[in-house]
Amino acid sequence: MSQIEPARKSVPPKPRSTTVLSGRTKKFGTAATRTAIPDPNGALYAARRKIQPQAVRGTFRTVKWAILAVTLGIYYLVPFLRWDRGPGEPSQAVLLDLDRGRFHFFAIELWPQDVTYVMGLLILAAFTLFLMNAVAGRVWCGYLCPQTVWTDLFLAVERLIEGDRRERLRLDAAPWSMEKVRLRTTKHAVWLLIAWWTGGAWVLYFADAPTLVGQLATLRAPTAAYVAILTLTATTYLLAGHMREQVCTYMCPWPRIQGSLTDEHSLNILYRVDRGEPRTSAKKTAVLRAAGQPAGGCVDCFACVTACPAGIDIREGLQMDCIQCGLCVDACDTVMGKLGRPAGLIGYDTEANVRCRAEGRPTSLRIVRPRTVVYGLLVAGVGGLMLQSLATRSLTGMSVLHDRNPLFVTLSDGTIRNGYTVRLINKRPVERHLSLSVEGLPDARVEVVGGTPDRLPVPSDATQEFRVLVFAPGGARLGPSLPVAFRITDPASGEGAVATDHFKAP
Amino acid sequence: MPQTTLPGEPDSGTSHTTGHEWDGISEYNNPLPRWWLYTLYATVIWSFGYWVAYPAWPLVSGYTAGVLGYSQRDSVLAEVDGVRAVRDARGQAQLASVPIAEIRADPALLRLALATGKAAFGDNCAGCHGGSATGRTGYPNLQDDDWLWGGTPEEIERTIRYGARSGHGEARIGDMPAFGRDGVLARAEIEAVASYVLSLSGKPGVPGASQEKGAEVFAGNCAACHGEGAKGNPEMGAPNLTDPIWLYGSSPQQVVTTVGNGRKGVMPAWEGRLDPATIKSLAVYVHGLGGGK
Numbered sequence: 001m002s003q004i005e006p007a008r009k010s011v012p013p014k015p016r017s018t019t020v021l022s023g024r025t026k027k028f029g030t031a032a033t034r035t036a037i038p039d040p041n042g043a044l045y046a047a048r049r050k051i052q053p054q055a056v057r058g059t060f061r062t063v064k065w066a067i068l069a070v071t072l073g074i075y076y077l078v079p080f081l082r083w084d085r086g087p088g089e090p091s092q093a094v095l096l097d098l099d100r101g102r103f104h105f106f107a108i109e110l111w112p113q114d115v116t117y118v119m120g121l122l123i124l125a126a127f128t129l130f131l132m133n134a135v136a137g138r139v140w141c142g143y144l145c146p147q148t149v150w151t152d153l154f155l156a157v158e159r160l161i162e163g164d165r166r167e168r169l170r171l172d173a174a175p176w177s178m179e180k181v182r183l184r185t186t187k188h189a190v191w192l193l194i195a196w197w198t199g200g201a202w203v204l205y206f207a208d209a210p211t212l213v214g215q216l217a218t219l220r221a222p223t224a225a226y227v228a229i230l231t232l233t234a235t236t237y238l239l240a241g242h243m244r245e246q247v248c249t250y251m252c253p254w255p256r257i258q259g260s261l262t263d264e265h266s267l268n269i270l271y272r273v274d275r276g277e278p279r280t281s282a283k284k285t286a287v288l289r290a291a292g293q294p295a296g297g298c299v300d301c302f303a304c305v306t307a308c309p310a311g312i313d314i315r316e317g318l319q320m321d322c323i324q325c326g327l328c329v330d331a332c333d334t335v336m337g338k339l340g341r342p343a344g345l346i347g348y349d350t351e352a353n354v355r356c357r358a359e360g361r362p363t364s365l366r367i368v369r370p371r372t373v374v375y376g377l378l379v380a381g382v383g384g385l386m387l388q389s390l391a392t393r394s395l396t397g398m399s400v401l402h403d404r405n406p407l408f409v410t411l412s413d414g415t416i417r418n419g420y421t422v423r424l425i426n427k428r429p430v431e432r433h434l435s436l437s438v439e440g441l442p443d444a445r446v447e448v449v450g451g452t453p454d455r456l457p458v459p460s461d462a463t464q465e466f467r468v469l470v471f472a473p474g475g476a477r478l479g480p481s482l483p484v485a486f487r488i489t490d491p492a493s494g495e496g497a498v499a500t501d502h503f504k505a506p
Numbered sequence: 507m508p509q510t511t512l513p514g515e516p517d518s519g520t521s522h523t524t525g526h527e528w529d530g531i532s533e534y535n536n537p538l539p540r541w542w543l544y545t546l547y548a549t550v551i552w553s554f555g556y557w558v559a560y561p562a563w564p565l566v567s568g569y570t571a572g573v574l575g576y577s578q579r580d581s582v583l584a585e586v587d588g589v590r591a592v593r594d595a596r597g598q599a600q601l602a603s604v605p606i607a608e609i610r611a612d613p614a615l616l617r618l619a620l621a622t623g624k625a626a627f628g629d630n631c632a633g634c635h636g637g638s639a640t641g642r643t644g645y646p647n648l649q650d651d652d653w654l655w656g657g658t659p660e661e662i663e664r665t666i667r668y669g670a671r672s673g674h675g676e677a678r679i680g681d682m683p684a685f686g687r688d689g690v691l692a693r694a695e696i697e698a699v700a701s702y703v704l705s706l707s708g709k710p711g712v713p714g715a716s717q718e719k720g721a722e723v724f725a726g727n728c729a730a731c732h733g734e735g736a737k738g739n740p741e742m743g744a745p746n747l748t749d750p751i752w753l754y755g756s757s758p759q760q761v762v763t764t765v766g767n768g769r770k771g772v773m774p775a776w777e778g779r780l781d782p783a784t785i786k787s788l789a790v791y792v793h794g795l796g797g798g799k
Binding site: 045046047048243246250403404405406409410411412413414417419447449450451457467469 | 537538539540542543610617620638640650746749750751794796797
């Protein structure tokens with residue numbers, strides 16, 4: 001039997017109580033489409049139905065509060081961590097120094113040419129997301145995504161000021177009064193304050209945090225800082241305060257690729273249809289069961305629906321708008337606890353297990369599957385490569401460029417001279433004096449314009465260009481092109497680098 | 507096995523389709539959110555404002571300037587002026603006032619002078635001496651170590667400032683007589699002396715010319731300027747004839763022409779055309795090309 005029925009008008013209406021057992025097939029209904037209908041005029045554009053989620057208590061709520069505290073704590077406090085890099089160097093642990101083109105992450109310093117690490121991080125992040133999805137669904141969306149975290153915070157503020165779902169619905173419906181104005185003003189003021197603080201913390205990653213805080217306080221900060229703060233204040237206020245679940249439903253591409261990342265063995269927040277259906281009220285259940293008729297565990301109380309910040313009904317199956325935050329689990333467990341029924345009507349489960357139970361087969365949990373193994377290996381591989389490359393990268397470098405014109409110069413005593421532009425790279429936070437030598441050319445003499453070859457100064461964390469002249473006695477033994485090697489060494493640390501080029505002669 | 511269905515699948519009363527149907531498949535009406543529509547309207551309105559405020563529409567011989575008077579070219583020029591002001595404030599004044607030796611001893615000043623000199627060379631000198639200062643016949647190669655008027659930075663600076671045979675009161679002046687045209691030497695004597703000086707730098711001479719006669723002619727006519735050993739004299743711009751570098755060519759024919767007609771190459775005086783800081787930078791740059799003494 002096919003999982004997807006084409007939307008045929010000829011298909012007869014199905015009873016409401018039919019169970020939903022979708023494997024990898026996605027549901028096409030979204031909160032928006034459901035809330036948009038019915039629309040007698042067939043308008044192309046739908047007004048938003050505001051979602052007022054109910055407060056819940058439970059395991060997932062607690063976990064979410066903890067994650068919220070930790071992630072926001074990291075975000076707001078990291079710029080103030082100090083890291084001593086010596087005099088003249090920024091002592092901020094995490095600093096994206098755009099002016100000087102240096103990214104500092106604790107002991108790691110990245111230069112513009114290290115952009116490959118950023119690429120590696122992105123690849124690593126993608127594979128980690130894939131792995132998370134294959135194992136336990138949208139863990140990122142539900143607990144870690146900034147949109148979720150800030151929206152949660154904004155909802156908490158709203159709840160604190162305007163009350164829980166009932167009070168808020170009542171307030172929405174109520175005509176404007178002094179009280180309503182007071183509550184709304186307070187709410188938006190606090191939201192704006194949080195949004196402003198969010199933007200403020202953001203700019204601290206790009207400059208010395210204590211200094212910038214002082215400059216901001218005295219209105220002497222760079223314009224870019226104010227622009228960034230204003231932009232982030234506006235986006236945070238708009239996205240976390242007003243757009244909320246619409247960001248996930250309409251703006252985020254991530255839900256759209258869930259279908260290819262999740263399979264029937266992935267853990268997901270699911271309504272266990274086999275236990276819940278057919279649903280009916282607690283009283284009727286007792287009557288039905290007494291009469292020997294089937295009755296499921298679901299009492300159709302809509303606690304899961306009212307608790308959902310995305311405004312969906314988890315009992316309709318896995319849905320695109322579901323961020324898998326687990327709040328419906330807490331809501332349902334609370335109700336079940338009050339009724340004295342077993343918890344877990346909604347919970348982390350796999351589609352395969354739901355089907356197994358419905359068919360009376362034993363259930364199993366398959367975390368290790370080809371998909372997760374491949375993702376895991378990719379994560380380990382990319383991460384390992386990056387660590388290895390980071391650990392073994394040289395902090396001394398050199399590039400050599402032969403003069404293009406003239407290729408060589410004959411001096412008055414017949415000596416052949418070649419000119420090179422040598423750029424020395426010093427990735428250490430101290431000024432170093434490097435020694436340059438040329439190998440592969442007998443009787444060669446090296447001169448540096450404005451310096452001596454055995455002591456070339458390169459400032460800390462910088463590159464320095466030198467014009468290097470190599471002289472070789474003229475004679476038949478010089479071919480038109482001779483391979484030579486430039487060797488740079490740091491007498492202090494023994495580090496060095498080699499670059500090869502050619503020596504040109506007539 | 508229980509029956510399966512999709513939520514929202516068309517059934518009586520709750521589903522909404524656009525009314526379009528192909529092969530029995532009907533299209534859902536999934537409306538876009540209204541805020542999305544308003545965002546679109548806002549961008550359309552914004553674009554009208556943009557047309558008015560900024561240069562936007564091409565006209566037959568120009569474009570609409572926009573009420574803000576914004577011009578990318580003006581902002582670039584302003585930026586360039588700003589950079590120039592900073593550069594002048596920081597280094598150019600110092601370059602003008604500090605002796606060359608001190609410029610070369612200070613790495614920061616040296617870098618500034620080399621950069622300034624390189625740019626000025628491309629603008630002013632490359633026309634004759636070539637983009638990479640290698641010169642060509644009649645125009646000295648500044649990369650090698652053969653200097654008519656001396657190769658120290660100070661001497662190079664003086665040559666740039668006043669020029670050679672430029673008409674400036676302080677200009678370098680040296681006179682290579684036209685021995686043939688003026689009737690001082692006979693054709694055979696010229697060929698002999700040409701052959702002799704070519705042999706000094708290890709090059710083949712004029713076939714059939716007498717080396718002894720050439721040496722005799724040299725001692726009588728050329729040694730006064732070029733020196734007994736033909737090593738040249740930077741005081742008068744007399745070139746060293748014993749090295750392999752020949753400004754006007756080293757073929758017998760070219761040397762014969764040089765001796766017979768004389769040479770009077772002109773280097774313009776740059777004083778008054780370039781500011782002292784730039785002239786000094788040029789001297790540092792040319793010396794830094796590698797041939798300086």
